[in-house]
Amino acid sequence: MPIIVNLDVMMARRKMSLNELSEKVGLTLSNLSILKTGKAKAIRFSTLEAVCKALDCQPADIFEFVEKENK
Amino acid sequence: MNMTKRNDFIWKAIQTACWFFLAGYCVQAGALLFNFVYSLFKPIATHNLHLGLDLSELFAKNKSVYAFVLITIIGISALKAYVFVIVIRLFKILNLVKPFSEKVSEIITRITWYAFSIGIISLVVQEIIKRISEKGYNTGLAEKYWNDGGAYLMMSAILFVIALIFQKGIELQKENELTV
Numbered sequence: 001m002p003i004i005v006n007l008d009v010m011m012a013r014r015k016m017s018l019n020e021l022s023e024k025v026g027l028t029l030s031n032l033s034i035l036k037t038g039k040a041k042a043i044r045f046s047t048l049e050a051v052c053k054a055l056d057c058q059p060a061d062i063f064e065f066v067e068k069e070n071k
Numbered sequence: 072m073n074m075t076k077r078n079d080f081i082w083k084a085i086q087t088a089c090w091f092f093l094a095g096y097c098v099q100a101g102a103l104l105f106n107f108v109y110s111l112f113k114p115i116a117t118h119n120l121h122l123g124l125d126l127s128e129l130f131a132k133n134k135s136v137y138a139f140v141l142i143t144i145i146g147i148s149a150l151k152a153y154v155f156v157i158v159i160r161l162f163k164i165l166n167l168v169k170p171f172s173e174k175v176s177e178i179i180t181r182i183t184w185y186a187f188s189i190g191i192i193s194l195v196v197q198e199i200i201k202r203i204s205e206k207g208y209n210t211g212l213a214e215k216y217w218n219d220g221g222a223y224l225m226m227s228a229i230l231f232v233i234a235l236i237f238q239k240g241i242e243l244q245k246e247n248e249l250t251v
Contacts, residue, residue, distance in 0.1 A: 031251045041249040 004064040024054040096152035107141045128209040144216045171240035179234045187227035193220025
């Protein structure tokens with residue numbers, strides 16, 4: 001997928017563990033893991049809002065668009 | 072999904088009906104198979120093979136046609152019984168909270184193909200028997216065993232649409248599961 005999730009980078013910058021983020025955001029560890037590994041197909045605005053609030057960042061800090069090269 | 076009392080009753084009634092149909096078709100196929108083999112040694116059995124089915128004239132006239140008619144009836148009955156085996160299996164694995172699973176979709180597709188096969192076989196046999204009857208062979212009440220071919224074809228068409236909807240449902244359910 002051309003959308004890259006940089007959640008782990010932001011977590012490292014804020015020195016926040018997955019458990020801590022999970023508690024703050026109110027998401028299960030498995031759902032956070034799905035998001036972190038880029039397996040998620042969609043994200044709710046409410047989740048995005050909670051993640052941005054917990055990590056004190058903007059949505060653009062978490063997501064990045066990288067165009068795939070045409071083979 | 073919580074089922075209302077009425078739906079729960081209908082659900083159980085359909086399951087019970089399926090068990091009855093399965094038992095009925097198994098008994099029918101078994102009885103016909105037994106009587107077919109028995110009639111080859113004791114032709115007297117051809118007078119009442121199953122629920123008044125009298126193929127004694129046909130047996131006396133041409134044993135090959137007699138065997139063809141009976142094997143067809145047994146085959147169609149066995150196929151119908153197998154369809155109900157699959158339907159009962161479907162009821163067992165169907166989870167109404169998460170109904171869209173690959174397994175359920177596969178079973179619905181399989182039922183579709185079996186229903187389609189029964190419909191086509193019944194119509195083909197109906198036509199063959201019609202032509203045989205025109206040549207003076209008396210097939211008695213045998214027609215009642217394959218005159219529901221059209222209904223099975225219609226059932227397969229409806230099931231095909233349901234199978235397609237299920238495929239879409241699986242996609243949507245997967246997407247929903249991967250939405251955080």
